[in-house]
Amino acid sequence: MSPAQSPAKSQLSPSPTGDLTHHLVPSPAGRTHLVEQGEGPLVLLVHGFPESWYSWRHQLPALAAAGYRAVAVDVRGYGRSSRPADASAYRMLDLVEDGVAVVRALGEETAVIVGHDWGATVAAHSALVRPDVFRAVGLMSVPYTPPGGPRPGEVFAGMGGDEEFYVSYFQEPGRAEAEIEPDVRGWLAGFYAALSADTMPGPDAPDPHFVTRGGRLRDRFPGGAAASGVRLPGWLDERDLDVYAAEFERTGLTGALNRYRAMDRDWEDLTPRFAGAPVRQPSLFIGGALDASTTWLADAIKAFPETLPGLRSSHVLDGCGHWVQQERPEEVNGILTEWLGALDD
Template structure:
């Protein structure tokens, strides 16, 4: 089997870094926040060994991919355009797209806007739900009440990235551990917190790292953010309202491609959208499978690689 290769492509006006391994039908893996291609380190070789050409980019603002200055350049059309340009550069006509966390909206918008390219979709952590009539930040404010919701906290340019950039290794240890299934339930990341509290204070640090996260893994993530900074990734959150304004034609849209959904039992996203995991599939009429993995948290493909690899390979092999 070919070795993992690091490559670059000019896509949608930016220079994009990606890793590639394997031969066969194309599978694109889209990471979330605050992550990188490395979040898929367990999936890339497994899917390649199963007969697929696997490509995992650092998305806009992350790792070795360009991080444009303007906040609006991180809108959903550009995030989708980056992936479309990547696929086109690979010389293939169709792909299966997989998204985790923020990568899930990139994946489903790619599938909604370019069904000619993206023929099937797998979503991890965040189930597909269509655009709603309510402006996103208005919905967040209604939910938060007199507290801060972390996605609202992220709206002010320069604020949260300053906290995170101060010590990237500590920031990554806190976020990765506090949103995992290994953290004591009393210590998990607070998505709602008092207005006097900083985001960096909303989780806890592990006494020792959980089994799925090695010191070398943490060093890699920290090194990426030490070099690139957190600003680019946080700018994705600052486009919630802009994305909503750009996409009124997607109101109520159904995601019709063959799909699979998997998440961890303790994923904080499941608490953000009450009943969201129970509802997963309501707008995805061709959902083949839904799996909630006991004991796992938000970083499901890192925490439970064996289970996620099996789910993805079974799904991919069913797509011809």
């Protein structure tokens, strides 16, 4: 590849996980920060909210050891990637093209794309919109649902009755920032704990996905609003939490939250072209049995024969919450490498 296409090595501090290479590459966002390990076929790893490339710290060395070029990105709005000011810049088609730009900047023509949470939605739509680039897709926690149906903002606004669904809460500019940014570390600890198998509230506790009208999301976290009351889940130690908190304390939360604020734009962009469209490439799904994303979207999983006709491997992990690749890294790594190894069979 030409020097103009070559990824520029960034002047970042050493990775907390060791033998990894950090790059900044040009993308429609401006720049995309990525972390790379290994050689071989390219596997692009896309995180969700509120996370970063670091969410794939267990997968990068495992994929490298299995003979893959594993690359985890900071999605636009996060970490060391660019953070456009306008919420409309976080629409799905923009995120898809960021991924294409990363593949090209790394000198590759195609890649397997794997995503978790919002990253799963980005991965699915990347495969849908650019099948010429993304030859296979892995989804974690959030199953694929084809574009179409009612406008998302109206659907979420109608959920919850006397309470407010967290997506609507996040969609109001500045509102969630006012809750989170005075205590980023404490808020992240509570949010991660609320969706983890070993620390999530019991079935009789108020649902942490909803907000009391006029209240705050953190009031539903385990331990309540006090950061000192949060017990960290087993997958997250103090050092891991420091890594996440340091990035969001530096960047703020607006870039990350703008993904929620672009959802109606996605509906306008994608519905005319892709309403009801399946993703046909070879695919994988991994969810947690205790994750609301898996239980609420059970019908989407049942629809996989129509929506993911190339599905080769589907797993719902017993006793697992939302953060599947961090809660169960060895199991996920085994499933992922087996699926990748069988793609060309």
